Amino acid sequence: MxxxxxxxxxxxxxxxxxxxxxxxxxxxxxxxxxxxxxxxxxxxxxxxxxIVGTVNDPVAIPPPDKLHGSYHWTFERLIALGLVPLTVAPFVSDAALAPAVDSVLVATTLVHSYFGLQSCIIDYIPKREFGKVHDACMWLLLGGTIVTGYGFYKFETEDIGLTGTIAKAWKA
Structure with a gap:
């Protein structure tokens, strides 16, 4: 009532x-x-x-693709969950494992960032409305990820690395 x-x-x-x-x-x-x-x-x-077509037209079903279905979603979640222990691991592990753990942390961060920004582009710049602008944004994202990966590589090999920088900033 x-x-x-x-x-x-x-x-x-x-x-x-x-x-x-x-x-x-x-x-x-x-x-x-x-x-x-x-x-x-x-x-x-x-x-x-x-609305494209009429009400009685069947819906176009895209072909099944495992990489952009449930496996893709599961992989994104595993990457996000993997970042949690990786952010702490370099500080609690010994110095011999630090470069390997640091490299895995950098690679996982790059993949996580790529997937997150890719989702933003797909959601807010849809291909059906923006066409080539969507494609250009996806290529820019790929190029930016490659340049960032190269920058992380140089930072890891020629300097103290990501975790060393974070440790220095934490102690400062």
Whole structure:
């Protein structure tokens, strides 16, 4: 009884048509609103309402791909969980293992960062709306990851490394 008394005003307010800028803004898909807010127009024209075809057309099912399905999600979670002990391991291990543990920490951090930024690009710069801009962002991410990996390599081989720098900063 209480639920009906609370839900009926909400239901009636949802049933009323909304007019104005708020209603127009809510009818536009979120990535388009975000892109327009930044001043970036979508490069591929979208159909009205974002609907392609008719209601009776079957949904196009993408081919199954294990690398971008549950295995990919599981691998991302394992990498994230692996970072937890790796951040502490160089400080508690002996000096002989420090370079190996430091290298694994750097590689895991690079992979974790790549997957996280890749997810951001896929979510906020979708290929169906931005086309070649999406592809360019993915290539920039790959190039940036390679340059960062090379920088970490030089830092590990010619300097004190990541954990040595963190230890110095911690003691300072």
């Amino acid at each position: 209480f639920f009906r008394a609370v839900a009926s005003p909400v239901r009636s307010s949802l049933a009323r048509p909304c007019l104005g800028l708020h209603a127009i803004r809510n009818s536009i898909p979120a990535p388009i609103v975000a892109a327009r807010h930044l001043g970036i127009p979508p490069l591929i024209a979208q159909p009205p309402g974002g």
